[in-house]
Amino acid sequence: MLALGVSILRGLFLILLYLFLFRLTVSMLGQLRQASAKEEPVQPGLLKTRLLATGGDGASLQVISSGEEVIVPGESFPLGDITQIGRGRGNHIHLSGHYASQEHARITFKQGQYWLEDLGSLNHTFLNEVPVTKEIVLANGDRLRIGEVIFRFVRWAYEMESDN
């Protein structure tokens, strides 16, 4: 009788260990779910408070095509003295795709010119389908590609409109 009781208790010992593990896992999963539910509504809020570029002389990047939900074709991003492009939240143009690096590329306005520079990104920045290796001057109509997102560099847009 005692022997049976002890055997049952020995089983219970293991069962309790597994009950603890089960309870622990369930609780940790619940916490993970809560954390991801918390993060989602934050995403659109961040986009609205997008960093505004200041300075520059009115040039912009127009989205031609995009594989992302966040960036829609036709959208236009004004360029400032310094415009950062990348996946990180501190960028002026915030890309969400996996091909973009945290800090992917930078466009700087200096001496009346816009200079494009790749910040050591993994998947490169392409200017007219040529990978950017050093700082390079942008000209009106240049095509800028990062992953699946293609921008057109537009400068003096009002002149173009009058030409048409």
Next chain:
Amino acid sequence: MLANLRKEERSLLYYITAFLAVGVLVLYLGQPEFNTVYELALGSGYKLPFWWFVVMLSIGTMAGFWLISAYWRVAGFKCDPYLMPITASLTALGLIFLFRLRPQYAERQFAWLLFGLVALVIITTLLRKMDWLEDYKYIYVAAGVILLVLPIFFGREQYGARSWLDLGLFQLQSSEFVKLLLVMFLASFLAENRRVLSAGSDQLWGISIPGIREYGPLVVMWGISLLILVFQKDLGTALIYFCTFLAMIYAATARMFYVSAGLLLFFLGGTVAYYIFDHVQARVDIWLNPWAYSSGKGYQIVQSLFALGSGGLFGSGLGQGLPGLIPAVHTDFIFSAIVEELGLVGGCAVLVLYMCFIFRGFMIALNARNDFTALLATGFTALMGLQTFIIIAGVIKLLPMTGVTLPFISYGGSSLVANFVLLGMLLNVSHEVNQGNETEY
């Protein structure tokens, strides 16, 4: 959720309490006739019945954990609710096996546990803001070097490694604390220099190769690990230091170069050490074929393998195996005893417990608020995971056996206290994270 952190912790602690109670009951019913009078080694020869001693220590252990949870609630400490119960479960399991295997060691382990819990309370009270720790990195180096060098001159050699300091009343294994100092130093060093270290200059086969001066830390760390190996004859510690360093530098720079070059260097160093030093050669020979030495040097590992095998799926049942045949079963080989008595099922449960600990540790690191605390959490978690891996792999003959403790379970005073300090630091990082979240949302 955040308001319920301590509630969650308490509901998990109920399971541990029941677990420990059932464990003690099984031990008692298993051998109720074991009625010897136990003489307290530390309490100046005070005598009491053995089972009273066991019950008192168990109650004391659980009371310690409960009181800490209550204290955190009162003090408004918002740390991770899972790490402490996981630790409590590992400690409880360790105590049950020590009661069963070596009661004298259970008593000492309990004394060390009290020190550990006090250290946990002190750290979670005084070090909640951790940013200032970043500024003292060279003090950590100095303290670490002193602690490492002392046993070389004043230490005593035990179990084939010279890493114990004899302090009269008790012995201290200083390398256990050097681990923590190493992680703290590396975290602040890497947080400061990660940009330099991660900026690659050239590319080779898709892996960017750093310039000469960026090799510096790698080579220095390699040298230190080899020195430990040579002078302290401590294989496990050297391996843990070096792998922790690799894990942290990878976390800081995301460059495979450091990991691959580091492992290559380590294998080179290990191969050279194999040909030069007898003790390294002996360990490797035993690992390759313990059966050839089964009555001599390989006796321990062979007994461990027998124990693992005889456990089977569900084990022989708590208190019914013969793990006492393994030498040093209460420290390095406690995992074999657990598997023999609780079987594959119990062994897996222990592994999953460690995995949960490591998972939470990395979650804390991912959410940490600055580079320094993130690297600190990464380093401590990596340290914990590597130590567990190295000892369990040694016991099951996956790697050559190296004498390190199984965190929180094995008997080992310095290691237990050091692990509680580690736990306290991790919890401080998570407190910082959770506090930030509450003000943010």
